[in-house]
Amino acid sequence: MQCYGGCQCGAVRFVCDIDPERASICHCRMCQKAFGNVFAPLVSVREGTLRWTKAEPKRFQSSNVVKRGFCPDCGTPLTYEAPDGIAIAIGALDDPSIAPPVIQYGTEAEIPFVASLHTLPHRSTMEDLPAAPFLRDIVSYQHPDRPEKGESQGGGKELNTHQFE
Numbered sequence: 001m002q003c004y005g006g007c008q009c010g011a012v013r014f015v016c017d018i019d020p021e022r023a024s025i026c027h028c029r030m031c032q033k034a035f036g037n038v039f040a041p042l043v044s045v046r047e048g049t050l051r052w053t054k055a056e057p058k059r060f061q062s063s064n065v066v067k068r069g070f071c072p073d074c075g076t077p078l079t080y081e082a083p084d085g086i087a088i089a090i091g092a093l094d095d096p097s098i099a100p101p102v103i104q105y106g107t108e109a110e111i112p113f114v115a116s117l118h119t120l121p122h123r124s125t126m127e128d129l130p131a132a133p134f135l136r137d138i139v140s141y142q143h144p145d146r147p148e149k150g151e152s153q154g155g156g157k158e159l160n161t162h163q164f165e
């Protein structure tokens with residue numbers, strides 16, 4: 001499945017073919033740190049299909065076998081690069097909903113509260129207005145989750161890079 005994605009600021013963008021049957025979350029301590037999060041959602045990229053269309057990510061060698069790619073400008077975690085292939089951060093896809101995780105790895109390090117996150121109270125962003133009135137006038141500087149000019153080979157609405165909303 002061909003898809004697009006990139007970092008929060010848009011300096012790093014990619015096109016790749018993902019294998020949705022190999023979407024996962026990883027609880028291992030390495031992934032927690034690399035994502036600054038309590039687990040890492042990743043999906044495997046089909047070999048040879050990943051193309052960086054703008055800047056390349058910077059890499060941190062997190063072990064003797066694995067590198068972690070991230071945007072050098074905004075820090076968004078982007079890749080897990082191992083000898084058997086590359087996986088991309090599901091949250092970095094323009095549409096993360098296309099890669100629902102099918103397995104959990106690294107469960108020896110799972111943080112106990114993670115299993116009950118879905119039971120927490122729910123509140124939408126605008127329901128927070130009384131506590132955070134600045135949200136009313138918020139202007140996003142985040143890349144708008146659409147392919148840019150030159151990224152797609154036919155099909156799909158492309159974004160002129162000077163037209164960030």
Ligand SMILES: [Zn+2]
Nearest residue numbers: 007009071074
């Ligand atoms: Zn960035």
Ligand SMILES: [Zn+2]
Nearest residue numbers: 026028031106
């Ligand atoms: Zn991991």
